[in-house]
Amino acid sequence: MRAAPTMAPDDLGRRVLAHLRPGRDGWLTTSLTIVLVAVALGVSALLLTLTGASPSASLSAIWTGSLANTTGWTTTLLNAAPLLLVAVGAAICASAGTFNIGQEGQVLIGGLFGAWVGLRLALPGPMLVVVVMAAAAVGGGLWAALSALMYRFRGVNVVVSTLLMTFLAIQLVTFAVSTPWLQESAQGSSGIADAQSNPLPADALLGGLGQYPSMQLNAGLFLALVAAVGVALVLSRSRWGFRVRMVGLNPLTAKHTGVRVAALGGFTLALSGAFAGLAGGLLLASPVSPNRLQAGLSDNVGWDGLLVALVARNRPLIAIPVSFGFAVLRAGGDFLSATGVPYYLVDIVKALLVLAFVAPPLLVGLLRGRRGATPPTPFPLPAVPTKMKAAV
Amino acid sequence: MTSHSMLRRRVAATGLALAGALALSACADNAATAPKATPGASGGSDSGSGSGLKGPDVNGDGKVVIGVLSPGDINDRGYYQSFVDSADAFAKEKGWTVVKRGSVPPSDALTAARALCQQQVDLVALGASELKTAIPASEEPVCAKSAWYVPMQGNIDQTPRIVLSTDDPNQSMLVAGYATGLKMKAAGHTKAGFITGLKADFSVAASTAFLAGIREVVPKATLTTTYTGDFNDSAKAKEATQAQLSQGVKVIYPYLGGATDASANLANAGGALTLTPGTDRCDSNSPKFDISVMFSPGDYFRAALEEFARHNLKMGTTRVWQLGVDPYPTVKICDGQGDEDQQLAEFIKKIGSKEIDPAAEVKRLG
Numbered sequence: 001m002r003a004a005p006t007m008a009p010d011d012l013g014r015r016v017l018a019h020l021r022p023g024r025d026g027w028l029t030t031s032l033t034i035v036l037v038a039v040a041l042g043v044s045a046l047l048l049t050l051t052g053a054s055p056s057a058s059l060s061a062i063w064t065g066s067l068a069n070t071t072g073w074t075t076t077l078l079n080a081a082p083l084l085l086v087a088v089g090a091a092i093c094a095s096a097g098t099f100n101i102g103q104e105g106q107v108l109i110g111g112l113f114g115a116w117v118g119l120r121l122a123l124p125g126p127m128l129v130v131v132v133m134a135a136a137a138v139g140g141g142l143w144a145a146l147s148a149l150m151y152r153f154r155g156v157n158v159v160v161s162t163l164l165m166t167f168l169a170i171q172l173v174t175f176a177v178s179t180p181w182l183q184e185s186a187q188g189s190s191g192i193a194d195a196q197s198n199p200l201p202a203d204a205l206l207g208g209l210g211q212y213p214s215m216q217l218n219a220g221l222f223l224a225l226v227a228a229v230g231v232a233l234v235l236s237r238s239r240w241g242f243r244v245r246m247v248g249l250n251p252l253t254a255k256h257t258g259v260r261v262a263a264l265g266g267f268t269l270a271l272s273g274a275f276a277g278l279a280g281g282l283l284l285a286s287p288v289s290p291n292r293l294q295a296g297l298s299d300n301v302g303w304d305g306l307l308v309a310l311v312a313r314n315r316p317l318i319a320i321p322v323s324f325g326f327a328v329l330r331a332g333g334d335f336l337s338a339t340g341v342p343y344y345l346v347d348i349v350k351a352l353l354v355l356a357f358v359a360p361p362l363l364v365g366l367l368r369g370r371r372g373a374t375p376p377t378p379f380p381l382p383a384v385p386t387k388m389k390a391a392v
Numbered sequence: 393m394t395s396h397s398m399l400r401r402r403v404a405a406t407g408l409a410l411a412g413a414l415a416l417s418a419c420a421d422n423a424a425t426a427p428k429a430t431p432g433a434s435g436g437s438d439s440g441s442g443s444g445l446k447g448p449d450v451n452g453d454g455k456v457v458i459g460v461l462s463p464g465d466i467n468d469r470g471y472y473q474s475f476v477d478s479a480d481a482f483a484k485e486k487g488w489t490v491v492k493r494g495s496v497p498p499s500d501a502l503t504a505a506r507a508l509c510q511q512q513v514d515l516v517a518l519g520a521s522e523l524k525t526a527i528p529a530s531e532e533p534v535c536a537k538s539a540w541y542v543p544m545q546g547n548i549d550q551t552p553r554i555v556l557s558t559d560d561p562n563q564s565m566l567v568a569g570y571a572t573g574l575k576m577k578a579a580g581h582t583k584a585g586f587i588t589g590l591k592a593d594f595s596v597a598a599s600t601a602f603l604a605g606i607r608e609v610v611p612k613a614t615l616t617t618t619y620t621g622d623f624n625d626s627a628k629a630k631e632a633t634q635a636q637l638s639q640g641v642k643v644i645y646p647y648l649g650g651a652t653d654a655s656a657n658l659a660n661a662g663g664a665l666t667l668t669p670g671t672d673r674c675d676s677n678s679p680k681f682d683i684s685v686m687f688s689p690g691d692y693f694r695a696a697l698e699e700f701a702r703h704n705l706k707m708g709t710t711r712v713w714q715l716g717v718d719p720y721p722t723v724k725i726c727d728g729q730g731d732e733d734q735q736l737a738e739f740i741k742k743i744g745s746k747e748i749d750p751a752a753e754v755k756r757l758g
Binding site: 064065069071072075178193194195196288289290292294295296297299331334335337338339340343 | 493495497499500510511521534592
């Protein structure tokens with residue numbers, strides 16, 4: 001019996017990533033983006049009005065909570081750093097044509113590894129925070145590498161496996177903080193311990209780089225900025241970066257030129273997970289969190305970081321201002337919800353803005369397809385799992 | 393040696409180093425990293441030696457704003473809502489303003505508290521002890537001009553910047569069980585059910601104390617406890633309720649938040665007796681409750697707000713609410729038959745006079 005023609009999810013992921021690459025139909029995409037952003041803002045204002053809030057007051061609250069004073073700036077910058085790290089990681093594997101959407105879980109596993117090491121290893125001074133960060137990156141990397149191995153040996157789709165591994169990560173961390181693995185020691189007189197770890201010792205925390213005068217700059221921000229610039233340089237200027245981009249643009253050509261496509265793809269996926277894990281370590285060790293491992297530690301940073309990468313079209317340097325914009329929404333959203341506006345409205349505004357930024361290139365691609373233009377990418381791909389195996 | 397084999401060796405060496413670090417890390421345990429307790433938390437009706445505030449307008453901006461953070465659904469018609477309702481009602485009387493945010497996850501409590509302080513609230517009130525991770529913000533400059541009110545279940549250490557309010561869950565849950573036992577004995581039932589959200593120390597302790605209370609009256613009683621994983625998920629609560637009804641359970645205690653009514657309605661339909669998780673709802677017809685277990689944080693909060701209004705809320709102190717001594721916590725049978733009310737009142741009185749030690753009873757029977 002003949003099987004019905006289907007599009008493999010990996011193929012779908014590659015098509016989405018192909019449309020999100022920069023430099024295609026610049027003016028049309030830009031115009032469409034401006035229109036859609038205006039529509040998103042209009043719809044957001046309408047939603048706020050319908051729920052009884054004033055759009056101008058809400059905008060003012062977001063401004064006050066994020067940029068109007070040094071406290072707001074501190075909160076915004078603290079939020080920006082982990083988002084940027086996740087986005088940079090997403091950009092690496094997207095450049096190799098792999099769509100990792102499991103960052104939320106990788107952030108959590110990074111936090112789990114970091115907390116385990118930070119709470120159990122008695123290392124002196126700043127060495128502990130370095131080891132915590134390294135362990136977090138290794139944790140996230142290993143978690144993503146599991147998806148790469150599943151794809152390599154069983155052909156399990158990466159988009160699906162990275163997503164499903166997120167739910168496994170949530171359960172694993174919940175279990176860890178509810179059992180003697182990592183549950184806090186009972187506090188107070190009742191002997192009751194909550195489902196969270198003990199706080200990390202002071203030596204395991206990322207310090208501030210000064211107060212200017214009351215704005216706190218955390219070391220995590222500089223770590224994220226260095227990572228973004230470094231990855232941008234490596235991807236655009238190094239031989240390894242060229243290979244990664246070649247695999248992303250056309251794996252067949254890459255294979256014919258001697259690139260070990262499967263190995264490189266798997267490595268970039270693990271690297272992406274490592275950056276997400278590092279973001280988990282950052283959440284754990286910076287003042288943005290209570291410095292404890294909790295089941296909700298990731299707090300949507302993985303998902304938001306992925307959205308940052310999508311809006312930035314997987315360009316690490318563009319991800320810097322975009323992550324800052326998302327951090328403004330997160331910090332301002334917290335302030336806005338403290339005025340009585342439901343927090344979910346902030347999430348809706350965020351989602352609308354992401355759609356406004358991500359949809360235009362896809363729409364332009366659709367328009368080109370209708371006009372009968374040449375398909376933008378050299379698809380369809382070969383039957384990936386078996387041929388990839390042969391290539392290694 | 394090829395570059396590939398060198399790379400493999402490096403990777404193997406790194407792996408060994410990491411494995412070594414993890415092996416080393418396994419040598420320690422949680423106790424070694426536990427935070428040291430801050431002196432100050434102790435029993436008694438009012439403990440500590442904190443200083444009174446100059447007035448409810450703590451930050452001196454000419455208005456009084458109360459900020460409430462709650463971990464649960466603030467429209468759950470139960471435990472979490474009672475807290476917000478108390479704040480709203482009292483603020484209305486005094487012409488104050490209340491800003492509130494519900495469903496705050498513990499991981500977001502710290503930033504949510506900072507955002508409240510940025511709003512220049514005079515009092516930050518946490519709706520339940522799950523949000524204790526917000527407390528470090530009380531020490532930060534952004535919250536320097538805010539007072540703090542924190543309900544707890546004996547699991548938070550006192551600091552000079554917060555006022556704690558607590559009761560002994562063993563007391564209210566033991567008495568809830570006792571009242572249930574009276575009803576079960578009259579009806580000849582021996583199977584009870586307890587449905588709650590997360591399997592955490594406090595929910596396990598509540599279940600244990602509830603069973604001990606039932607066994608004070610019905611020694612052979614059994615309790616089926618189900619942890620749905622979520623205090624607000626009505627679908628899971630209904631699923632658990634149906635499962636317990638199918639097992640022949642005749643009393644169901646929905647120890648839940650937003651999912652309470654869904655569970656109680658189903659229990660009503662299945663002919664099972666039900667109890668309230670914190671508030672007096674004897675007047676409610678849909679769902680109908682048979683026993684009101686009142687440990688409403690809203691009642692405690694209102695008392696604290698009254699002291700706040702009188703410039704008498706002292707930071708660095710703990711208010712302990714005693715069953716049988718204070719008006720709350722307490723337990724009420726909605727439609728007491730025969731001498732049930734009298735027996736319950738005597739049991740409560742014995743706990744108040746310390747003739748009965750709830751902790752010992754829970755240990756003996758739970």
